[in-house]
Amino acid sequence: MPLLETVGLSKSFDGLRAISNLDVDIEAGSIHGLIGPNGSGKSTFFNLVTGVYQPDPGSKIFFDGHDITRSPSHQIGALGIARTFQLLRLFSEMTVLQNVMVGYHTHVPYGFLSTIFNNSAIIKKDAETTDEMMELLEFIGLADYAGMPASELSGGQRRLLSLGRAMAMRPKLLMLDEPAAGLSPVNVENLLAIVMSLKERFGLTVLIVEHILKVVMETCDTVTVLDYGEKIGEGTPEEVKDDHAVIEAYLGQEMDDDEVRATFDS
Ligand SMILES: Nc1ncnc2c1ncn2[C@@H]1O[C@H](COP(=O)(O)OP(=O)(O)OP(=O)(O)O)[C@@H](O)[C@H]1O
Numbered sequence: 635m636p637l638l639e640t641v642g643l644s645k646s647f648d649g650l651r652a653i654s655n656l657d658v659d660i661e662a663g664s665i666h667g668l669i670g671p672n673g674s675g676k677s678t679f680f681n682l683v684t685g686v687y688q689p690d691p692g693s694k695i696f697f698d699g700h701d702i703t704r705s706p707s708h709q710i711g712a713l714g715i716a717r718t719f720q721l722l723r724l725f726s727e728m729t730v731l732q733n734v735m736v737g738y739h740t741h742v743p744y745g746f747l748s749t750i751f752n753n754s755a756i757i758k759k760d761a762e763t764t765d766e767m768m769e770l771l772e773f774i775g776l777a778d779y780a781g782m783p784a785s786e787l788s789g790g791q792r793r794l795l796s797l798g799r800a801m802a803m804r805p806k807l808l809m810l811d812e813p814a815a816g817l818s819p820v821n822v823e824n825l826l827a828i829v830m831s832l833k834e835r836f837g838l839t840v841l842i843v844e845h846i847l848k849v850v851m852e853t854c855d856t857v858t859v860l861d862y863g864e865k866i867g868e869g870t871p872e873e874v875k876d877d878h879a880v881i882e883a884y885l886g887q888e889m890d891d892d893e894v895r896a897t898f899d900s
């Protein structure tokens with residue numbers, strides 16, 4: 635049984651079908667890539683799975699044996715799905731450590747931001763979890779910055795922090811929306827290495843949206859290709875690479891074999 639399964643998943647915005655009748659299976663323990671042109675529905679898929687948007691009638695989403703089609707976000711988080719955002723949503727005035735604590739508090743069942751500052755029982759609990767969160771920061775290479783406001787981090791460090799905040803929820807499924815956007819090649823390699831080691835260490839399943847095709851081809855076990863909200867291809871990176879319909883839709887032009895190869899290898 636797949637860890638995440640969508641059946642006939644659809645979402646319309648004022649008549650525009652952002653996701654159309656989508657069946658996707660994400661196997662436990664895999665790294666699954668989701669690719670497609672701008673506006674093809676990738677982030678909408680994330681928002682549907684995490685309960686940010688309500689899907690259209692007839693849609694079904696199952697996670698780890700639960701029907702989460704209409705579940706609220708916090709419940710979906712508690713069941714074990716965490717995600718990062720395409721546009722990072724860090725709390726820039728808060729420290730690095732406080733930002734990962736927010737991830738932790740999203741997981742545990744009491745209030746949200748207010749608890750970080752002024753509930754003494756919670757503060758005691760925070761003290762107990764601080765060690766665990768520091769360990770996580772160590773793992774992603776941000777321990778030295780724990781007390782620094784997030785606003786002072788570099789772009790690459792912010793991406794890592796957003797990953798750390800998602801990991802603080804102790805997810806089974808980690809969903810990454812363009813985690814490498816804007817990173818230099820060295821930072822992309824570093825981030826991927828961290829994702830891979832997190833996956834091994836915590837037995838994660840990973841769903842990754844990424845425009846850098848080289849990243850997708852090198853890291854994913856399975857790739858699903860969207861175009862105008864529909865699945866137009868799926869398979870191993872090799873299979874997807876060889877699918878001309880996919881490539882041409884993805885890049886909006888006809889190409890010969892060499893050009894297709896060059897696109898994926900660069
Ligand atoms: N809240 C919303 N209200 C109206 N339309 C929306 C909303 N969210 C997404 N859309 C539309 O749904 C379509 C899919 O958008 P989505 O953000 O999912 O694409 P994407 O594949 O993530 O694109 P990108 O690669 O640019 O991030 C687009 O046409 C977009 O304008």
Ligand SMILES: [Mg+2]
Binds near residue numbers: 676677
């Ligand atoms: Mg997007």
